[in-house]
Amino acid sequence: MTTEREPKSKASRDGTGIKSKEALVIGGGVAGMTAALDIANQGFKVTLVEKAPSIGGVMAAIDKTFPTLDCSACILTPKLSEVAHHPNIDLLTYSEIKSITGETGDFRVKVHKKARYIDEDNCNGCNDCVPVCPVELPNEFDENLGFRKAIYAPFPQATPHIMTVEKKGEPACRATCPAEVNAQGFITMMRHGKYDEGLEIFRRSNPFAGVLGRVCVSFCEGECERGMLDESLSIRNLHRFLADYERMNEVAPVVAKIDKKDRVAVIGAGPGGISCAYQLAHLGYPVTIFEEREEPGGMLRYAIPEYRLPREVLDEEIQRVLDMGVKLVTKTKITSIKSLQEKGFKAVFVATGTWQSNKLGLKGEDSEGVIHAIDFLESTCRGKEITIGKRVAVIGGGDAAIDSARVAIRLGAKDVTMIYRRSHVEIPAIPSEVQDAMKEGVKLMLLTSPMELIVNKGKLSGVRCIKMRLGEPDTSGRRRPVPITNSEFTMAVDNLIIAVGQSADQKGVQTDVECSKWGNAVADPITLATKTPGVFAGGDIVLGPNTVVKAVGHGNQAAISIDRFLRGVDMMEGRAKHRHRVQSYEVDKEGVPLDARAAMPKQGVDSRVRDFDEVELGFNEAMAEEEAERCLGCAVCCECERCVTACQRDAIDHNMKDEVIDLHVGALVLATGYKLFDISEYTQFGYGKIPNVISAMEFERLINAAGPTQGHLLRLSDGRKPKSIGFINCVGARDVQKGVPYCSRVCCMFSIKNSVMCKQHDADIDVTVYYADIRAFGKGFEEFYENAHTRFGVNFVRGRVGGVSQVKDNGTLRIQVENTETVKLMEIEHDLIVINPGIIPPDGLDDLAVELSMDLSEEGYVDVRDTILTPVDTPIDGVFVCGCADGPKDIPDSVSAGSAAAMRATIVLSKGDE
C-alpha cells in the first residue's frame, strides 16, 4: 500500500494553526539537551526522547574536551541533572519515534517506549541488582572493551539514574517448551557453577528435572539457536545433570506450606496430574491425587523401561511433590467426578491418560504371540516374567515401539525388527533412542506395513507385509505412505508387538464431562477448563497419546486456571501468548568459535543389552559446565530473577510491556547526532585484526578514570604500557572512494587532544600524529595545536599513512608513511596505533526523514534551508535541527546550534493562543 503524505511546509506563519505549545526534541546528546533546556527555560513544555537508556550522548563517554582539556563528564553532569529535574522537561529514554504526522504547530507523534523492566519511580539506581545478575556482555559504553551485566546503568552518572534490563524477548528454547521451562535461565546459572540456583529455576515450571532429563523429547533442542551455528545445546542432559548433582550432594528438605482452604482433586498420578498438584501446592492449595494403580507415576512408571528411567529418580521427584503437602491416594479408581465435588473438592483436574492400546485392525490380532506394547511394557515394568521368542517384530515408529524393541532385546530376543510405514525422516521416536536401538541390534524395516497376520494352530507364525512409498503430505503434514503393488512379502516371527498408538478408555471418568468421539475430554486449549464448571482436564486424556513434557505443561496451565477459578478471577486474561520470540537474526553469532555438542557417555552395548541398568550415564561437572558455556544467551536477560530478590524497592518487573506514547507538539528539534565510520573497512590499517590498532573512542575509554582500565593507558593485548603511540587522521573522512568526501571536522583537534593526554599521562611516551593537513579553525584551536607541538613535544608528520602491519611477536606495529615535508618515505614502529574515525549520519535518521517527508542531503544528513542565514531550519516548517544531525560539529558548535534551534522552535510555539 502506498500512502501519499501531505507536504508539511504549507502551514501559516501568522500563528493560526499553532495548536500545541509544546516541543519535542529527538536525541538526548549535548545538543538535544541544550535545546530542551533552552525551550524549557522559556516556559514551554518539552519532551526529550532518547534511544539509549541514558541521555548524555557521546560526550558522556569522552574523557576530555578540546581545546581547554576540561573533563567532559564534569561539565556535562550538571546539565544532565538539570534536564532530569527540570519541571518543564518530560524525559523519555529508551524510546524511539514511531511516527510523525501533522504540520507546524500541530504535530502528532507516537513514541515507542521500550520496556526497561524497571519501575522508573521506584528504582533509585542503587546497583544492588548488578552483582547478582549472571549475564555478562560487552559494555557498549566502554566501546565493548569491558563487560556489563544484563541489568545495567550505562555509566555512573546515567540520567535518569535508574537501571535498565536488556531483554530481547523470549528465547527459542523457552518459547518451544510446552512446560515453559526457562532453559536459558538454568543454563546461565550452570555457566557460573550455581547448580542449586539452576535447579530452582527449572523447578519453577517443572518438578521433573531428573525424569525429563532422561525421557524428554526436547522440543527446545530442535529450535535452539546454537543449532543455526553448529549444533544445538544438549539442554535435556544439562537439567538431568542438575538433578544428578543434587542427588550426589545434600538435598535441601522440602517444607510443606499449605495455607489455603479450597481443596482440589487430581485424578491420575501421571506427569500431568503431579505437575498440576505441584504448582497448586506451591500456591498453598491442599491437593489430593487419586491414582488407580498401586504407585504414582503413570506412564513414567508403567511404560518407560528402567534402562531409560531408573525408578529411584522417579520416586524421589514424586516424593518431593508429596513432601510439599500433596496427598496421594493410590489403588483408588474414581468413577464419578460429581462424587468428588460432593466430597468437598472445589476443583477437579482430570489427567487419566490414554491406556488403551490401538489395534491394527487385522485378523488374528488376539492370537497367541501377538502382544500390545502398553501391556508388554507394563508387564516388564512390574517385573513380571515374560517369555518372548527369538524373532520379534514391532509395528510402529514411536517411543513405545522403540522401547518395546529394546526391551525385547533385553529379554533375549535375537532378531528384533521394527516395521514402520514411513521413512526415517518421519519416525516420531527420539533420534538418539533410534540410534541406540540400532546399536543394540534392532533392525529398522522402513516404508513397510503389515497386511496380514499368519496364524498356525492359534499361534502367530509370521506376518505378511507390503512395501510403501511416500505420497503427498496428509493433514498431519507428514507424507502419506502409499502401498507399492506386488511388493508383498512374508516374514516369520515368533512375537509381534503392536505399538501403533493408544486411546482413551471409552468408559473412563472423563466421560462425566464433554468428550470427543474418540473418548478424549474436550477442554479449552488455553485454560483447560471443560464445559463443566470447576472441572479441568489435561495431558493425554485431552491430547491423545503425547509427550511427557506436554502433560507437564498442561498440569502447569491447569494449576493457573484452577487458582484463578477458585479466586473467581477471569481465567483467560493475559494467557494467550504474545511475547516476542527472539528471532535468529537478532542473535549475534559472529566470532563464536564452532564447538560440537557434548556427547552423552553411555554404557557399552554388550553389557547393556543383558540387563535393565541405565544406558545413559549422565554428564560430569566439567562436561556440564563446558556444554552450558556454549549457550548463546539469545534473550540477553535470562529471567533468573536474582535481581528481583536483590531489589529492596520492588522496582523490577519482568512482565513489563512496551508502550506507545502519543504526543501533540507544535515544534520539533532533531538532534539525532552521528555515528562513527566503520574503520575496519580500511583493511590496510588492520583494525579488528591487529590487536594493538584501536579506535579513538576506545582510546577515550582507556584513558578515562571511569573506563575499563581505571584510566591507565595500557595495551589491551598484553597489558603493557605503550612507549610509542601513533595517531592516524582522516580515516573514513575526506575519502571520495568511501563515499565520505567531507571533513569530519573534529578529528584533527581530537587527535591533538588525545596526543596531549598521552603526554600528560606519561611525558616519556613518544607520540606522533599523522595528518594530511591540520584544521585548527576554532577559538583557541591554533594555540592548542602550537602548544601540543612546542610545550608537550608531540611529533606531527604531514603525510597519510599507507598501512599498518604487526612486525614482532611482542605486538610492535610498523607503519609506512611519506613525510611530505621532507619527501622521506619512512617506516616507523609504534606500540599502539589510534585511528580517528570520520563522522557519518546515525542509523535511523533516514527513517525519521521519511516520517517527516523530508529529503536528506547527498551524504545522508539533514539539509538546512540556508546554510548561512537559517542554519538550524529544515525545509519542513516547525522542524529544526542541531548538533551533528545536519553535519559534523564539535561540542561548542553543537551547543550553539542547540540554543539556536531552541530559539527558532519557541518562536513557533509563542505564536500559539494563550
Place this chain on the structure above:
Amino acid sequence: MSKLDKTNEHEEHTPSSSFSREIEKEPGGADIQHCIQCGMCTASCMVASVTEKYRPRKLIQKILLGMREEVLTSELPWLCMTCRQCEERCQEDVSLAEIFHAVRNIAAREGYIPVGVQKVVDTVMEDGWMLKDGYSDFIEDDRDDLGLHTDLGWNNEFVKKIKKRFIDGGNKK
C-alpha cells in the same frame, strides 16, 4: 551518489599547469587535478619501498607544476608497476597508474622511450615474446625436473604472420 556528478564539481586543490591540462585530456589522465599531495600513494607504493628515486607523489607534483620536459625525459613514469595499490587507497580517487600511462603515451609519441623499455619492445616485435633469449638450458632442465614439457612449441611462422597482418601490414611503426 553519482560519481560523475562528484567529479564535475570536484574542487581543484592544486596549482594547475598547461602540462597537467594536457595530461587531463589524455585518456586516463582526467583525475590529476584532484590530488591533494597527501602522500598516501608513496606510502603505499611497492616500487617506492625498494628504490629511493621513485616517489609517485613527487612525480604527480612535477606534472602539476608543469615540469613537462623533466617528466617526459625521465625514466620514472616507466617504473610504475601498475599494481594500483595507490589507486586502491587514494582518498581523492586519483588513478596514478592511468596518469603515468598517459605520461608514457605522450613521451613515446615524442620519442622519449628509455633504452631498456625500447629493447624489450624490439624483442617482442622480433620474437613474439619477451624472454626468448632467456629460455636457457637451465630453465629447460628446471622444467624437466618439474615434469613439464621442455619444448614450449613456439611457432615463429605464426609470429611472422601476426606481424605482417597487424603491425607491418597495417602500416604501423
